[in-house]
Amino acid sequence: MGLRTRALSYLNHRGQVIWTETRGLHAGHDAPQFSIHRGRLQHMLWRAARERLGEEALRPDARVVAATEADDAVRVTLASAAGARETIAGDALIGADGIHSTLRPLLLGADPPMRWNGIQMWRGALDWPAFGSGDEMIIAGNATAKLVFYPIGRPAADTSTRLTNWVVYARTGAEGMPPPARESWSRRGTWEEFAPLVAGFALPFVDIERLARETREIFLYPMCDRDPLERWTRGRITLLGDAAHAMYPVGSNGASQAILDARCLADRLAESADTPAALAAYEAERRPATAAVVRSNRVGGPERVIDLVAARAPDGFARIDEVARPDELEAIVRGYATLAGFAAPQPASGAP
Numbered sequence: 001m002g003l004r005t006r007a008l009s010y011l012n013h014r015g016q017v018i019w020t021e022t023r024g025l026h027a028g029h030d031a032p033q034f035s036i037h038r039g040r041l042q043h044m045l046w047r048a049a050r051e052r053l054g055e056e057a058l059r060p061d062a063r064v065v066a067a068t069e070a071d072d073a074v075r076v077t078l079a080s081a082a083g084a085r086e087t088i089a090g091d092a093l094i095g096a097d098g099i100h101s102t103l104r105p106l107l108l109g110a111d112p113p114m115r116w117n118g119i120q121m122w123r124g125a126l127d128w129p130a131f132g133s134g135d136e137m138i139i140a141g142n143a144t145a146k147l148v149f150y151p152i153g154r155p156a157a158d159t160s161t162r163l164t165n166w167v168v169y170a171r172t173g174a175e176g177m178p179p180p181a182r183e184s185w186s187r188r189g190t191w192e193e194f195a196p197l198v199a200g201f202a203l204p205f206v207d208i209e210r211l212a213r214e215t216r217e218i219f220l221y222p223m224c225d226r227d228p229l230e231r232w233t234r235g236r237i238t239l240l241g242d243a244a245h246a247m248y249p250v251g252s253n254g255a256s257q258a259i260l261d262a263r264c265l266a267d268r269l270a271e272s273a274d275t276p277a278a279l280a281a282y283e284a285e286r287r288p289a290t291a292a293v294v295r296s297n298r299v300g301g302p303e304r305v306i307d308l309v310a311a312r313a314p315d316g317f318a319r320i321d322e323v324a325r326p327d328e329l330e331a332i333v334r335g336y337a338t339l340a341g342f343a344a345p346q347p348a349s350g351a352p
Contacts, residue, residue, distance in 0.1 A: 001044060002036030003135050003151050003162070010305050010333075011140035014316045015203045018309050019329050023137070035137065035152045037125065037163060064102050067093055067237060074236040091275050093237045094265070096258070099183055099224070101243035107234055112226050114183060117248065117298065118173040119223040122189045124215035127155055128164035131205040138205070139303050143310040145170035145197040146303060149206060166211060169223065170197040179222045189220030223248050225298070228291035233283045235276050240265060245290035250301035251336055253293055261286050302333040 009020040024033030050058055059078065065085070066077035073089045095103030105111040130151065131138075137150035146169055151162030173180065181187060191212040198208050212218065226246045232239040241258030264286050268278040300307065305324070313323045320329075 001040045002034045002153055004032040005035045005137055005150070006133055006135040008137040008139070010303060011138060011203070012306065012309055012313075012316060013140060013142040013201045013203070015140065015205065016316055016320070018320055018324075019305050019333055021333065035150055035165070037152050037165070040153065064093075064095075064097075064106070067103065067106055069235045069237065091236065092269075092279060094240050095238070095243045096240040096262075097243050099226070099242040099246040101239065103237070104229075104239060104243050107237055107239065108229070108231070112229070114179055114224045115226060116173070116175075116177060116179040116222050116224050118171045118175045118177060119169050119248075120172045120180070120194075120220065121167055121169040121223055121249075122194050122212075122218055122220050123165070123167045124212065124218045125152065125163060125165045126211075126215045127158070127161045128206075128211065130160060130162050134162060139306065140201075140203055141303075141306050141310075142200065142314065143307065144200070145194070146306060147198065147201070147203070147206075147208065166215075168194050168198060168208070168212075170194065179224055181222065183221055183224045185219060185221065187220050189218045191218065193220070225294060228294050229287070231283070232287055233279045236279065238265075238279045238283060244287070245294055247290070247294045248297040250297040250303070253297065253301075257290050257293060261290070296336065302336045304332050305329050308332070 004025065005023045006026050007020060007022050010018045012018060021027065024031065046058070061081050062078040064076055065079045068075050070089075073091065074093045075087050075089045076093055077085055077087050079085050093103070095101055095107065097103060099114075128151075135151060138148070140147050140149070148165075148167040148169075150165055152165045153163035155161055155163065191209065194212075195209065201208055224246070225248050228245065229239075232244045238244075240261045242254065244261065245257065247253060247257070261282075265279075265282045268282045268285075269275070272278040272281070308328070309317070309320070309323055317323045
C-alpha cells in the first residue's frame with residue numbers, strides 16, 4: 001500500500017543539498033519508515049478492526065454525546081445520524097477523535113482554543129514520474145516558502161511513476177491571529193493562491209506549477225495546534241493522538257506521536273488488570289513527551305536547516321560547509337529526532 005522511505009534530504013529553493021540522511025531500515029532502525037496515503041492507511045485499519053472485532057463493533061454512523069463512569073465500567077451514550085440514542089459500556093473509553101475532539105471538552109469541562117502560527121498549507125497527491133531512487137523524501141525551500149515532496153505508493157502497472165504527495169507551505173498571517181478558517185482536511189485551494197510564493201523556486205526534479213495544475217484536488221488548511229493539556233485522563237477515560245496533543249505537522253510527528261501513544265497505551269493495559277492505573281501510567285509517560293514536541297514544533301523542526309541556510313546564503317551556495325558547519329546542521333536535525341523519540345542509531349551524513 002505504501003513505500004519504505006529510503007532517505008530524506010533538505011534542499012534550498014534551487015535544489016542544492018543542505019543535509020541528507022537515511023531513514024528506517026536504511027538508517028539502522030529495526031523497523032522501516034513507511035510513506036502511505038492517509039485514505040489507504042485508514043482503509044487498512046478499518047479492515048483489520050472489522051476482521052478482529054466483528055462488523056457489529058464498528059459504528060461509523062454514531063458519535064459520542066456523553067460519557068459517565070461507574071465503579072467497574074465507563075458508559076457511553078451514542079447518537080446516530082438519524083438521532084437515535086443508545087448507551088454502551090466498556091472497560092475504558094479512548095478519545096482518538098482528532099484536533100476537533102468531541103470527547104476532550106466532555107472530559108475536561110472546557111476546550112482550549114485553536115492556535116494558528118500564521119502558516120497556510122496547500123496539499124495534493126497524484127501519480128508523478130519517479131525521481132532519484134523512487135523512495136526518497138524531499139523538503140526544499142527558502143525563507144518565503146517550502147515544498148515537501150515524496151512518494152507514498154506505487155501504481156498498479158506503471159513502474160516509472162509513483163503516487164506522490166506534495167505540500168507547499170508559507171507564512172501568510174501573523175502568529176497569534178485566529179485561524180482564517182476551521183482546520184479541516186477537505187477545504188479546497190488553488191494553484192493561483194500560492195504561485196507567487198514559489199515563483200523563485202528552480203528545482204531540477206519537479207516543475208511546481210505543472211505539479212499543481214495536474215493535481216485534480218488541492219486542499220488548503222492552516223497550520224494549527226493547541227496548548228499542551230494539563231491532563232488527558234479521568235479514571236477510565238483518556239485521550240490519544242491529536243485529541244490529546246494537536247501539534248504542527250512538523251517532522252512527521254502528527255502521525256508518529258499518535259502511533260507511539262497507541263503502542264504505550266496497549267503496553268500499559270497489557271501489563272495491568274487495573275484499567276484506571278494503566279491509563280494513568282500511559283498519561284504519565286506520554287503527556288510530558290508530547291508536550292515537549294508540541295513546544296519544539298512551534299520553533300520549527302529539522303527543516304530549520306533550510307531557514308539557517310536561507311538566511312546566510314539566500315541566493316544559493318558553492319559548498320554547504322562554507323555556509324553552515326556540519327555540526328550546526330546535525331544539532332538541528334539530530335536534536336529534534338532525539339526529542340521526538342526516533343533518532344537513528346547511526347549518525348547521518350551531511351551533504352558534501
